[in-house]
Every structure is written in C-alpha cells, then in structure tokens.
Amino acid sequence: MAEKHNFATVVGYNQEQTKYNQITNTFRKLISPDIQNPDAAEDPSLHTVSRNAYTLAGRALFGRVSYNFAEKYFVESNLRYDGSAKFTEKDRFVTFPSFSAGWRISQENFMAGTKSWLNELKLRGSWGKLGNQPSSIYPYQATMNTGKAPYLINGQQIVYIDPPGLVSPYLTFEKARTWNVGFDGTFLKNRLDVTFEYYNRKTTDILTDGSASFPTTLGTAAPLENSGILETKGFELSFLWKQTINADLRYRVGLNLSDYLTKVQHYAANTSMMITNSSGREVMYDGKTIGEIWGYRTGGILQESDFAGRNPSNGNWIYNGAYQGTLYPGYIWYQDLGGPEGIPDGKIDAGLNTLANPGDRVVIGNSTPRYRFGITGNVQYKHFDLDFLFQGVLKRDIWAGLSSYWGGGAGSKWMYERSWTPDRTDAAFPMYGSSVNVQDRYLINGAYLRLKQAVLGYTLPQEMTKRFGVERLRFTLAGYNIFELTKIPTIFDVDQISADYPQKRSIAFGAQIVF
Incomplete structure (x- = not known):
C-alpha cells in the first residue's frame, strides 16, 4: 500500500541584483x-559629462509540495514570498x-465500461495568486532632474533642477488571483485528444497612472498608483485528431479556440467616471468592458444640397465639439443623440466626457479579439x-484612425479611389483628407x-540518395501569409493594423542534406 503514496517537495531561494552605471562625455x-x-x-x-546609474534588487523564497495516490489523485501546493526594491520597506x-x-x-x-472508447480522462482545478511589479525603476521615490536652461543670464547658462514629481507612498505589488477548472481526455483508441479549461482571473491593486484623479492644470505627470480591480473570464479548448x-x-489535424473578456469591477482613481483623461486617452471606470470603442453615430456624407440656405462657414448647425471649423460637401455629419436626458439638443459634442453625460458618443464596438482560433x-x-x-479571429471591431488610411499626408491609393468627390457623390468614404x-x-x-x-516537402528514397553518399535529402517549398478571408482593407496586415506593418507574403524554397 505504501508504494501508492508519492510525495515530492522543492524549496528554493532566489536573489537578484542589477547595477547599472553609465557615464557619457561629450567633446x-x-x-x-x-x-x-x-x-x-x-x-x-x-x-559635458552626464551619468545614469541605478540599482535593482529582488529576493524570493519559494517552495512546493506535491502528492499523488496511485497515480490517480493529485494535489500540489506552492508558496512564494517575494520582495522587490521597487517598493518601500513596509510594502x-x-x-x-x-x-x-x-x-x-x-x-x-466504475469507469471500466468506458474502456472501448475512453483511453484517458483527467479532471483538474487550481487556485493561485501571483504579483507584478512596475516597469519604472524608482516608482515610490520623488526624483529630480537637472539640466541647463536654453537661455543666458549674465552670459552664463543657468543650471536648473526640476521640482520632484508626484509619487504614491503606498505602492505595492499588483496581484492577480486566478482559478480554473478543466479536463484532459483521450478517446477512440488514442486518436482523439480533447482539452478544455475555463478560468477566472481577478487583478487587484492595479498599477496604473492616476491621471483621471487630477485636473488638467496639475502641471506634472500623474503618479503611479495601486488602484482598481479587473476581472477576466475566458476559456481555452483544443482538439487533436490523429x-x-x-x-x-497518415495525418493529424488540430483545432484550438480561445476567448476572454475583461471588465473593470472598480477603479478608485476615476470617481467622476471620466471616459477619457486630459490627453484624450480612454481610462478605466467602474463597469467598463476593456476594449470599448466610444464614438459617434454616423448620419451620412454631406452633399451640396445640404448647404442650401445655410452658411457653410457656420459649422455649429451640425457640429459643436466633434468638429470645429468650416464644413464642405463631402464631409461627415453625425447624429444628434441629445444630452443627458436623451433629447436632441441641436449640437454634436462629447458632453461632460463622463459616463453620465457622454454627449452624443456611445459605445459602438469593442477592439478585443474574440474567439481566436488556429x-x-x-x-x-x-x-x-x-x-x-x-x-x-471570429469577432473584433477596429477603428483605424491613421492619416495614412484617411489621407492628409502620406495617404493610400485604396482610400483615395473610394473617397467622395463632386463627380463621385455616392462614394463609400468622405472627402479625402477631411477630418x-x-x-x-x-x-x-x-x-x-x-x-x-x-510547407510542402519531398524526401528522396534512401536507396536513391545512398548511391551518392547522402543519408537524407529533402526538398521544401514554403509559403507564409498566403491568403486571407476578411473584410479588413488590403492595405493592412490583419495581425497588425498599423501603417508600420504592411501586408507581407513570402515564398521560400529549400533543401536539407544529411551526409
């Protein structure tokens, strides 16, 4: 009976220290x-002489204890005690x-009757917590920079010292708690492998800048804070038939499918429920689904007939905040969805930029890639x-706000040929280069x-290659990014919607010779 009990344990200690010192002389x-x-x-x-120096240190004590009985029941426990010099001593x-x-x-x-079609089935589950550190070097210290002012006083450049930035004295690890359940199974005489896992991850003490907590007149960068709770739910599923x-x-075909969605349960740094910060960047707020795209409802493209009896220099008859300036035929107009009460108010704007008063903006999509598969x-x-x-990817919304896409600078021929002109008033897109x-x-x-x-390969028979003293000779023809089925414009790579990553395809031919 004793041989059915199996124990294993690991205890370890880890310590790291990084010292960086750079001196630059300019003659x-x-x-x-x-x-x-x-x-x-x-x-x-x-x-001039400049110097950059810092020291990073980390220390961890960890251990693991695992037990299984008769290779049938498995239990494992892990414990880490992590420390980082990026935080104050008390945290x-x-x-x-x-x-x-x-x-x-x-x-x-009791599973004996399933042997004809079931080879292996394992049920599993886990719970655990891990921590993340900020990428900055001294996030809890208010550092000051020095330099020389770009002007002279009494013929001398003045040395200045920047005021210290804002820091939080309570910074600590970002913590991610995850639990999951799943199974691994092999069926039909080992021809079919199936794996499934559902997981729930809650991240607390999120490390993020507190820009939503400070006014635009702050005068310095917002400090890093532990603020908010995120919850992610998702699953992973895979099949393999061989x-x-x-x-x-002989052949083998595999399919994997995964999905997740993250929501903000709480974000203390945004008590006013702002949608974007002072820089126009979207921020978190209670109840937000990560990846939300806020935007306007499109009314259509302005035609010359829309300007009859109106002053085209007065854009406020359609716009207030979304666009300021002179309107022309070929420009976009947006729907007046009204103010906080939902009653059209005769203007198009972002309201107070809060969840309670977003103006005419609504959530129009989500940029999170859903149902990734391979x-x-x-x-x-x-x-x-x-x-x-x-x-x-089976589901994803993309807003391509690139000047290389819409025009106005280094635009694209693809967009130009589809843009509004006085001779092409039924075009799908507005005037090329318009706001x-x-x-x-x-x-x-x-x-x-x-x-x-x-990759297609052909290996010559050994009885043929050995005549020439070759053990193995294999030729390959490989293609990468061969084709796509999608509605994404061809000027973009479907994986990287960016002007820096154009569509790229390649073909390679090779040979492998073993003597």
Missing part, C-alpha cells in the same frame, strides 16, 4: 576630429500561494509531407481567416 569643437582627446579642443568649457514583501488538484477519473473501477490509414498514409495539420503520404497552419472622428459607419470588421503557413 565639442575639437581641433581635429582625428584626435579624440578632451584637451585638443578650442574651448574645453564646452565639454516590499508579499506572500503568493497557489493550490491545484487532479483526478484521473478514467482509472476508477490517424494512420495504412503504411503510406487549425494545424500534417499529412504524410509516402515520401511527401504537408504541414499547414490557419489562424484567425474624421471615431464613428460606427467606418468601424472595420476585424474577423479573419489566414493561411499563415504551408
């Missing part, structure tokens, strides 16, 4: 560029525990083999299916 007006000597200068007083060390358990239910006697037909043909496959027939990978705000009409459906990779 100006050297007599000769070939003489790199600070004395060989017309005016040595112009030389420097935090304990992070985790637990997991598994049950190979297929090994139970089969050997005969000695010449399809992998391998087919081998005699001396031929084929590997392929499809990937894609365009975030709106529902021009949200891009970001769903796609892409053949990411396909």
Whole structure:
C-alpha cells in the first residue's frame, strides 16, 4: 500500500541584483576630429559629462509540495514570498500561494465500461495568486532632474533642477488571483485528444497612472498608483485528431479556440467616471468592458444640397465639439443623440466626457479579439509531407484612425479611389483628407481567416540518395501569409493594423542534406 503514496517537495531561494552605471562625455569643437582627446579642443568649457546609474534588487523564497495516490489523485501546493526594491520597506514583501488538484477519473473501477472508447480522462482545478511589479525603476521615490536652461543670464547658462514629481507612498505589488477548472481526455483508441479549461482571473491593486484623479492644470505627470480591480473570464479548448490509414498514409489535424473578456469591477482613481483623461486617452471606470470603442453615430456624407440656405462657414448647425471649423460637401455629419436626458439638443459634442453625460458618443464596438482560433495539420503520404497552419479571429471591431488610411499626408491609393468627390457623390468614404472622428459607419470588421503557413516537402528514397553518399535529402517549398478571408482593407496586415506593418507574403524554397 505504501508504494501508492508519492510525495515530492522543492524549496528554493532566489536573489537578484542589477547595477547599472553609465557615464557619457561629450567633446565639442575639437581641433581635429582625428584626435579624440578632451584637451585638443578650442574651448574645453564646452565639454559635458552626464551619468545614469541605478540599482535593482529582488529576493524570493519559494517552495512546493506535491502528492499523488496511485497515480490517480493529485494535489500540489506552492508558496512564494517575494520582495522587490521597487517598493518601500513596509510594502516590499508579499506572500503568493497557489493550490491545484487532479483526478484521473478514467482509472476508477466504475469507469471500466468506458474502456472501448475512453483511453484517458483527467479532471483538474487550481487556485493561485501571483504579483507584478512596475516597469519604472524608482516608482515610490520623488526624483529630480537637472539640466541647463536654453537661455543666458549674465552670459552664463543657468543650471536648473526640476521640482520632484508626484509619487504614491503606498505602492505595492499588483496581484492577480486566478482559478480554473478543466479536463484532459483521450478517446477512440488514442486518436482523439480533447482539452478544455475555463478560468477566472481577478487583478487587484492595479498599477496604473492616476491621471483621471487630477485636473488638467496639475502641471506634472500623474503618479503611479495601486488602484482598481479587473476581472477576466475566458476559456481555452483544443482538439487533436490523429490517424494512420495504412503504411503510406497518415495525418493529424488540430483545432484550438480561445476567448476572454475583461471588465473593470472598480477603479478608485476615476470617481467622476471620466471616459477619457486630459490627453484624450480612454481610462478605466467602474463597469467598463476593456476594449470599448466610444464614438459617434454616423448620419451620412454631406452633399451640396445640404448647404442650401445655410452658411457653410457656420459649422455649429451640425457640429459643436466633434468638429470645429468650416464644413464642405463631402464631409461627415453625425447624429444628434441629445444630452443627458436623451433629447436632441441641436449640437454634436462629447458632453461632460463622463459616463453620465457622454454627449452624443456611445459605445459602438469593442477592439478585443474574440474567439481566436488556429487549425494545424500534417499529412504524410509516402515520401511527401504537408504541414499547414490557419489562424484567425471570429469577432473584433477596429477603428483605424491613421492619416495614412484617411489621407492628409502620406495617404493610400485604396482610400483615395473610394473617397467622395463632386463627380463621385455616392462614394463609400468622405472627402479625402477631411477630418474624421471615431464613428460606427467606418468601424472595420476585424474577423479573419489566414493561411499563415504551408510547407510542402519531398524526401528522396534512401536507396536513391545512398548511391551518392547522402543519408537524407529533402526538398521544401514554403509559403507564409498566403491568403486571407476578411473584410479588413488590403492595405493592412490583419495581425497588425498599423501603417508600420504592411501586408507581407513570402515564398521560400529549400533543401536539407544529411551526409
């Protein structure tokens, strides 16, 4: 009976320290560029010296205890005690525990009747907590920078010292608690593998700037704070089917699907429930779904007939905050959804920029990629083999607010050919280069299916290659980003909606020789 009990334990200690020191010397007006000597200068007083130095340190004590009985019941416990020099002494060390358990239910006697179709089934679950640190070096210290002013007083440049920035004296680790349940199964004489996992992650003490808590007249950067609670729910599902037909043909096909959605349960730094901060960047607020896209409802494209009897220089008959300036035929107009009471108020604006008074803006979509999937496959027939990978997203909204897309600078031919002109008043897009705000009409459906990779190979028979002293000779033809099924404009790469990442496809031919 004792041999059925299996214990394992691990105890460890980790300590890290990083010291960085950089000194930069700048020499100006050297007599000769070939003489790199600070004395060989017309005016040595112009030389400058700058220094950058910091020290980072971390320490951790960790341990693990695991137990299983008869390779049927599994329990494991982990404990970490982490410390970081990025926090004050009183908030420097935090304990992070985790637990997991598994049950190979297929090994139970009452499952004996399933052996004809069930090879393996394991139920599992876990709970654990981990911590994250800020990327900044000294986030809890109010540092000051020095420099020389760009003007002279009594013929001398004045050295200045910046006032210290704002810091929070209560910074500590960002904490992520996660629990999950799932199963791993093998069916039909080991031909089908299925894995499923559902998880729930709650992140507390979120490390974020507190810009929503301070007025625009603050005069300095908002401090980093532990503020708010995020909750993420998601799942991962995968299938793998593998089969050997005969000695010449075998194949395997896999499918994986995952999804998640994150919501803000609480964000203490935004008590006024602002939608964007003073820089126009969206911020978190209680109840927010991460990835929300706020925008206007599109009314259409202005035509010349819309200006009959109106002064085109007075844009306030359609716009108040969304667009200020002269309107022209070919410009977009937006729907007047009204003020806080929902009654049209004759103007288009962002209201008070709060959840209670967003003006004419509403949530028009979500940029989070939903239902990501991948399809992998391998087919081998005699001396031929084929590997392929499809990937894609089933649901996603994209707002492409790039000047390279809309025009106004280095625009695109794709957009120019689809933009409004006096001779093309039924065009899908407004006048090329006109001001365009975030709106529902021009949200891009970001769903796609892409053949990411396909590799076709052929291996010459050994009885042929050995005549030339070659053990193995294999030729391959590979293609990458071969094609997509999508509504995303072809000027964008479906994975990177950016002007910096244009669509790219490639084909490669190769050979592998083993002597």
